[in-house]
Amino acid sequence: MNNFVENYKLYIEGIVFLIMGFTAVSAIVKIVSRILPKKFSDTRKLIITKIIKYTLNLFVIFVALNIMGVNLKVLLGAAGILSVAIGFASQTSASNLISGLFIWSERPFKVGDSIIVGDTTGDVLSVDLLSTKLRTFDNLMIRIPNETLMKSQITNISYFDIRRVDLKIPLSFSEDLKRVEKLLNDVVDKNLLCLDEPKPLFIVQGFFDFSINIQFSFWVRKENYLKTKNKIQIDILNKFREEGINHPYPKRIIQTEEGRA
Structure with missing residues (x-):
């Protein structure tokens, strides 16, 4: 009975820390977004804040699990095996991620620009780690994998004034x-x-x-x-x-x- 009550308290503490942690991460991301240099494009700011958000959220989850008494060594070992299995099936995702970093560094377009990719024309809604989202002129959302963008000719019709x-x-x-x-x-x-x-x-x-x-x-x-x-x-x-x-x-x-x- 005592073990149950003790474990129950740990779970409550872990959940409370998880909620408070996620709230704190959201506040930190907003602060970082405001203090980033104005010369940074919206695309660069978006990618930087997302990397910070994902990293801190992962840290909060591990700390919460530790508070709950979860054996992290076992969890990390299982995660390692799972990551190897997923790795063989996620080469495309890795390619999209690397392509996203190249797009971010080269900056051929930014959020809000109108671009042409193949037969698709639209305004850039977001440049994420794996894909870029466009809103077409007839109000459709198009998701284009970053690897596809890297291999395609991109026409930025908003680049010049x-x-x-x-x-x-x-x-x-x-x-x-x-x-x-x-x-x-x-x-x-x-x-x-x-x-x-x-x-x-x-x-x-x-x-x-x-x-x-x-x-x-x-x-x-x-x-x-x-x-x-x-x-x-x-x-x-x-x-x-x-x-x-x-x-x-x-x-x-x-x-x-x-x-x-």
Whole structure:
């Protein structure tokens, strides 16, 4: 009976220490997050605080088990055997972990950036030790293993403050290109979200069967990219209609000979 009461007290003390320990760890992590240098990116801060959190929580668990009278030598021995068994089955996890550390040190993107990985485009929600999570523009959460990221081409469309908008416009062979260029520049000049520098580009890309294809490019701040691109395309369409500039379309002339069977 005495042993039961004594063990019961140890278990209570261990559980209380566990609760207090986890609470203290959360407070420490918050303090560390606040005192980290401002020059650290959100991604670096996130990884540092997670490493501290996992390490301290593991320490709290071992101390709590020791208070409860658990033989840690036996536990560590069993954990060692288990870790060997898991190690053979977790080579991918180890690869993801190492890849995560490389991503953290290289910093090709940070939390909040918009990136393109393969066919996936989205905002970076978090960079964890094993994976990186994105939120796509249609509000889906995508988890990408860090090993996959390391092997993929990553396009960071938020890295620079400004972006170039490229519009592909087919024109009829009868159109005056100088006049079209002036109309396009006028449309951009009237939009306050378009930047004065760098200057817009008007490039003839080539001559095709039914059209002359041009590229018209202008610059905007990255946060205005989509709405400005959409607005400029609508304004160009309306301007072309006002000025009588028509979209080219394929035409075929069929000749028939009368009197032949």
